[in-house]
Amino acid sequence: xxxxxxxxxxxxxxxxxxxxxxxxxxxxxxxxxxxxxxxxxxxxxxxxxxxxxxxxxxxxxxxxxxxxxxxxxxxxxxxxxxxxxx
Amino acid sequence: xxxxxxxxxxxxxxxxxxxxxxxxxxxxxxxxxxxxxxxxxxxxxxxxxxxxxxxxxxxxxxxxxxxxxxxxxxxxxxxxxxxxxxxxxxxxxxxxxxxxxxxxxxxxxxxxxxxxxxxxxxxxxxxxxxxxxxxxxxxxxxxxxxxxxxxxxxxxxxxxxxxxxxxxxxxxxxxxxxxxxxxxxxxxxxxxxxxxxxxxxxxxxxxxxxxxxxxxxxxxxxxxxxxxxxxxxxxxxxxxxxxxxxxxxxxxxxxxxxxxxxxxxxxxxxxxxxxxxxxxxxxxxxxxxxxxxxxxxxxxxxxxxxxxxxxxxxxxxxxxxxxxxxxxxxxxxxxxxxxxxxxxxxxxxxxxxxxxxxxxxxxxxxxxxxxxxxxxxxxxxxxxxxxxxxxxxxxxxxxxxxxxxxxxxxxxxxxxxxxxxxxxxxxxxxxxxxxxxxxxxxxxxxxxxxxxxxxxxxxxxxxxxxxxxxxxxxxxxxxxxxxxxxxxxxxxxxxxxxxxxxxxxxxxxxxxxxxxxxxxxxxxxxxxxxxxxxxxxxxxxxxxxxxxxxxxxxxxxxx
Numbered sequence: 001x002x003x004x005x006x007x008x009x010x011x012x013x014x015x016x017x018x019x020x021x022x023x024x025x026x027x028x029x030x031x032x033x034x035x036x037x038x039x040x041x042x043x044x045x046x047x048x049x050x051x052x053x054x055x056x057x058x059x060x061x062x063x064x065x066x067x068x069x070x071x072x073x074x075x076x077x078x079x080x081x082x083x084x085x086x
Numbered sequence: 087x088x089x090x091x092x093x094x095x096x097x098x099x100x101x102x103x104x105x106x107x108x109x110x111x112x113x114x115x116x117x118x119x120x121x122x123x124x125x126x127x128x129x130x131x132x133x134x135x136x137x138x139x140x141x142x143x144x145x146x147x148x149x150x151x152x153x154x155x156x157x158x159x160x161x162x163x164x165x166x167x168x169x170x171x172x173x174x175x176x177x178x179x180x181x182x183x184x185x186x187x188x189x190x191x192x193x194x195x196x197x198x199x200x201x202x203x204x205x206x207x208x209x210x211x212x213x214x215x216x217x218x219x220x221x222x223x224x225x226x227x228x229x230x231x232x233x234x235x236x237x238x239x240x241x242x243x244x245x246x247x248x249x250x251x252x253x254x255x256x257x258x259x260x261x262x263x264x265x266x267x268x269x270x271x272x273x274x275x276x277x278x279x280x281x282x283x284x285x286x287x288x289x290x291x292x293x294x295x296x297x298x299x300x301x302x303x304x305x306x307x308x309x310x311x312x313x314x315x316x317x318x319x320x321x322x323x324x325x326x327x328x329x330x331x332x333x334x335x336x337x338x339x340x341x342x343x344x345x346x347x348x349x350x351x352x353x354x355x356x357x358x359x360x361x362x363x364x365x366x367x368x369x370x371x372x373x374x375x376x377x378x379x380x381x382x383x384x385x386x387x388x389x390x391x392x393x394x395x396x397x398x399x400x401x402x403x404x405x406x407x408x409x410x411x412x413x414x415x416x417x418x419x420x421x422x423x424x425x426x427x428x429x430x431x432x433x434x435x436x437x438x439x440x441x442x443x444x445x446x447x448x449x450x451x452x453x454x455x456x457x458x459x460x461x462x463x464x465x466x467x468x469x470x471x472x473x474x475x476x477x478x479x480x481x482x483x484x485x486x487x488x489x490x491x492x493x494x495x496x497x498x499x500x501x502x503x504x505x506x507x508x509x510x511x512x513x514x515x516x517x518x519x520x521x522x523x524x525x526x527x528x529x530x531x532x533x534x535x536x537x538x539x540x541x542x543x544x545x546x547x548x549x550x551x552x553x554x555x556x557x558x559x560x561x562x563x564x565x566x567x568x569x570x571x572x573x574x575x576x577x578x579x580x581x582x583x584x585x586x587x588x589x590x591x592x593x594x595x596x597x598x599x600x601x602x603x604x605x606x607x608x609x610x611x612x613x614x615x616x617x618x619x620x621x622x623x624x625x626x627x628x629x630x631x632x633x634x635x636x637x638x639x640x641x642x643x644x645x
């Protein structure tokens with residue numbers, strides 16, 4: 001798949017907001033504090049929305065990715081030849 | 087002339103710690119905890135200075151306690167030095183073993199300082215880095231690691247000399263007896279007498295050009311370590327007579343264009359590896375490599391598009407932990423990591439870190455009496471956890487030997503000579519701005535060292551550097567103490583750049599990331615050898631040394 005779109009002008013026209021950054025900025029504005037202080041205040045609640053303790057989910061994601069990487073390594077060898085030895 | 091007439095301030099202490107980073111601060115704290123008088127000198131303000139100023143999201147190479155030398159050797163034999171992070175193959179193995187062994191202990195000590203080591207659930211959050219030899223990292227919330235460490239140091243009574251740049255070491259024969267310093271706000275010239283000095287200012291990054299968004303005006307990059315360190319410890323230690331090692335080894339690391347950044351935890355995908363792509367979208371594990379660049383497959387890109395939504399949120403948390411500024415930078419560029427890709431910088435040298443540094447023994451003592459080095463300042467083996475371990479081990483060791491170190495005897499003539507050097511830029515009118523000379527040095531490095539070295543280029547580079555020094559160094563001008571600091575940094579940068587060029591000239595082979603076009607093959611005569619450099623009678627002396635064997639009977643004694 002070609003990558004042409006990612007260095008185009010549209011890159012700068014999209015408006016993307018990081019959800020956590022938005023929360024931090026809103027907290028800082030509301031409490032008249034620094035972004036650092038706001039980050040400290042909001043981070044633990046945001047962390048609770050993430051599946052950090054779902055081992056089954058994590059292991060599945062890692063396993064899928066690991067298999068993808070193994071396939072990529074094999075394709076690398078076929079496309080670009082053996083890896084240069086250091 | 088007496089010292090009190092030369093210096094604006096004289097400070098006497100047991101130990102001087104040079105540098106207020108994540109090695110210097112824990113070291114100073116441990117020394118004070120053990121009852122010593124400690125001065126910590128930091129040229130900026132330790133709360134937010136240096137590579138860790140915005141935070142860190144990982145504590146690398148977390149290993150369970152009790153690993154034996156035999157187990158260590160088994161990992162080495164099976165997975166190679168890469169199992170122990172960068173520079174491991176240039177590190178004395180027993181010393182490396184000690185830094186690996188001490189990670190859990192150092193983690194506990196940092197927790198006592200108030201540094202959070204555990205995750206929100208109260209447990210260690212371990213990232214299993216499968217492709218990094220199998221050792222693991224801790225994910226940590228270290229956004230405020232520097233303020234926490236600085237506060238702990240203040241509380242325990244460390245004399246925190248902020249905005250104080252150490253300008254050179256003072257020696258009495260082969261012993262370091264303290265240092266001269268400059269307050270970078272008031273301009274005070276200070277003498278610090280110390281029985282022992284610990285160098286902790288990190289590595290050296292200001293020689294190659296960073297690929298920043300505006301390279302014609304912006305030379306200080308902010309993302310990833312070491313951010314913009316000028317190698318002060320290395321240069322001062324070298325001029326005092328200490329050995330530097332591996333000065334030909336430049337790191338080619340992951341950097342991104344347009345001031346975008348991924349923290350370490352992001353690059354590792356919080357355990358889920360990012361995609362790396364060639365220009366045409368082909369995924370490859372070799373993205374960024376010289377071999378693929380030579381096949382015309384660059385630019386290369388990092389992609390997080392494949393990550394599940396949950397992992398995108400983890401990236402955000404890592405941004406907060408390591409580099410809050412990244413949100414602002416990315417949003418202002420309209421950058422959406424779910425749909426856009428990070429362009430990697432060209433795979434070329436960008437800093438001296440990991441293998442290069444100050445040579446020490448297995449207790450982090452240099453060849454000079456009274457001089458130690460810790461953290462990234464040390465030759466061989468660096469990373470976040472190694473900073474903490476080396477700092478704390480020296481913090482434990484020094485109190486045991488301080489009693490046998492004689493009181494420092496400072497030579498007034500040496501101080502006077504150094505003062506003249508430090509104060510010169512204030513007297514210069516219509517001279518050269520420090521950054522102008524730095525740009526010229528960096529150009530010389532890019533043009534005459536670069537990625538692919540050869541004899542002719544390196545010799546010309548040394549000649550250019552010598553010309554720049556003769557013509558411009560004494561003409562550096564400073565209108566205030568801040569720019570005095572910049573001028574003193576240039577002196578250090580010049581010295582270290584000269585050593586880098588000479589070291590590149592000396593290694594006549596191609597090995598790993600070190601490429602000599604005129605010696606394109608690896609030469610086995612250099613196997614297990616490291617290149618040390620030392621200043622003797624004004625000459626740079628190079629010596630090849632064999633790395634020692636691992637002490638298979640080594641046992642770490644903990645108090």
